[in-house]
Amino acid sequence: MRRFFFSSLLLMFLLPFAYFLAASFADQWRFPALWPPGWTLQHWAALGGAQWSQSALQSLALAALVGAFATALGFWTAHGLSQSPQARRWLLWAYFPYAFSPVIYAHGLKYFFNVAHLSGQFWGVLLAQLVLCYPFAVLLFYTHFDVRMREMEALSYTLGAGPRAVWRRVLIPVSRPALLLCFFQIFLISWFDYGLSSVIGLGQVRTLTVAVYQYITEANTGLAAVSACLLCLPPLVLLWVNQAFLQKNLNT
């Protein structure tokens, strides 16, 4: 019985990856065929096209930049917030964009982005995602700056270190696993985002998620499957890195 439950779950968990991989190589896989009549590389060959490269690069650049900026800003803000007696009040507002539906948030921001001529621009989408991810980073780091961290910082000052040395030689090295974890999580939030990218990007910033939706509305299953495989690849790699290295570092 145990094995049956586990095998069923295993099948369901592996299904998305197996299906999209098969669909990305399938040729003319139409109803009611249970199995593709033939296999082709044509969907993957389309990856060499300019539109694809642009989508993949835009998604990658957005996720990497938003991850880096939000992690750095969140780390710095949470450090300051951990010393504030009003921290709890501020934290309520930090939870707000984190819990808000990104698409509604994007509609709320859209007017300001239109006025600033940032709608439909790469930097506009980046800024919008940063607005959403920055509070998330603050929340992640707020628990990181606990009594032990504050005491370690105070001890460094007592021993004669300046503020710059404390950041460069104590706070950042000690927090390296947490910084990496935060970067990965924000990378994934940005990588998975569809709502903000479609509303602020106006379809002109064609990230991979926007491309998937476009292919689905065009009933182009093959290319949608290729985009789905590409979208799942970085999270899988990060998951493996997280399991193999980060968890070990965080536990030690």
Added chain:
Amino acid sequence: MLDGGFWRSLLLSGLMAFAVTALSAGLALRLLPVLLPWLDRKSWRFVFYLPLAVPPLIAGVLSLQWLGNSGMLARLAVAMGLSENNFPVLINDPAQIGLGFTLFMLTFPFTLLVIRNHHEGARLTQLSDLAATLGASPAQIRRKVQAPILLRRAAPTLFLSAVFLFGAFEAPMLLGRQYPAMISVYINQKFSRFNLDDVPLAYAATVVYALLLLAALAFFLHRKKQEES
């Protein structure tokens, strides 16, 4: 100003968030003892993290490809000799079964991992052994020892998970009905229409949604503070 559609969307989102969270938590609690040997093994644990690598949009697309009228399940039904007309409508259906199932599949693995972490932290094995020594049956141990402790510990995460589900957008956009739609889809529809009269309605709906969210978060932080003190 806000029409019946808004309140129905709000009700649908609330019910969906509650039902999916409750089902995920209930099933995770029930399956945890069964799956614990695999969850504890480092080589297998990775498998339980795999669904977290699937974005909501891709989960929606997958359900579309499997549960739709020309999807894989319908093909399987035809291959088994059933008529394609007899295959039930699972996408954009009135009961929102396809949408509920997709949201459940997105939430369940995460809930299972959260509950498993709390199981480890709460020393439930020792407490269960103690209850068994005092004469409790396995069902009583599950109902009266494990479930209350785990649910209490996982409550903040489950609450936040329900808040996310309340505002879910990608899966409801692909799999849900247009009327009543989940609240994010409803507000997006109002903002995106050419009828300019709908724009103030969209802003009003956003304000109500934001106030509800703010109240929920204030409640969440208040409870958290109470439990810490």
